[in-house]
Amino acid sequence: MDPMAPINWLMARPVLCLLIFMFLRSMYQSRQPFPEAGGRTKGAHSTAEFDGFVKDGLTLVDFYATWCPPCRASAPAFGAMSTKWAGAEFVKCDVDECREVAQREGVTAMPTFKIYKDSKCAWTCTGFRTNEIEKKLQELGATRATATNKAD
Numbered sequence: 044m045d046p047m048a049p050i051n052w053l054m055a056r057p058v059l060c061l062l063i064f065m066f067l068r069s070m071y072q073s074r075q076p077f078p079e080a081g082g083r084t085k086g087a088h089s090t091a092e093f094d095g096f097v098k099d100g101l102t103l104v105d106f107y108a109t110w111c112p113p114c115r116a117s118a119p120a121f122g123a124m125s126t127k128w129a130g131a132e133f134v135k136c137d138v139d140e141c142r143e144v145a146q147r148e149g150v151t152a153m154p155t156f157k158i159y160k161d162s163k164c165a166w167t168c169t170g171f172r173t174n175e176i177e178k179k180l181q182e183l184g185a186t187r188a189t190a191t192n193k194a195d
Contacts, residue, residue, distance in 0.1 A: 077109045080135055082122035087136040093144045097159040101131040101183055103176065106145060106155040108138050114154045117171035124173065131158075131185040158183060 045051075053060050087093040087104070096102055105121050107114035118135075125133035138145035138153060148157065148164070156176055158166040166179045181187075 078115055078118045080105075080118045080122035080125070080133075082125035082133065084122050084125050084133045084135055087134050087144070088140060090141065090143050090147075093134070093136055093141060094162075096132060096134045097162050099161060101180070101185055102134055102159045103131055103180065104134045104136055104157050104159065106136050106138050106148070106150040106153060106157065108153045110139075111153040113171065117154055120171065120173065124177070127188055128177070128180055128185045129188040131180055131183075160184075 084105075085096065087096055093104075097104065105114075105117070107118070109115075121133065121135070136144060138150055150157075152169045154169075154171055156168045156171070157164050158176075158179055160183055165183055168175055168179075
């Protein structure tokens with residue numbers, strides 16, 4: 044048998060090669076830890092915790108799934124956004140961990156961002172559209188955070 048036969052067979056089927064590559068890549072990515080959001084973000088791990096976070100004031104919630112590539116990509120940016128805005132809480136809610144919350148809040152696509160004002164949903168955005176989210180935060184009363192000078 045020709046040692047190059049398997050390679051030649053694959054080279055004659057570029058679409059199959061692409062599918063195999065995409066499958067292997069998704070398997071590798073699914074085993075990677077979910078990126079940390081950082082910043083001032085908090086995690087809601089139960090219905091009671093979620094309800095406590097959205098009870099008073101202004102709260103931006105990121106409904107995400109660990110298996111969702113756009114959710115993975117937006118996590119660090121969401122954390123960075125939390126440091127830019129004052130007067131609002133930033134909460135992450137895993138829809139697989141908090142299925143009851145996701146169902147109650149009507150989350151059907153990830154990522155979904157919702158802004159709550161005094162426990163009532165004031166705005167919803169599917170997909171991470173930074174400019175729209177920040178504009179709505181400002182309209183609802185959040186202010187740009189000012190940098191503090193730590194040098195004395």
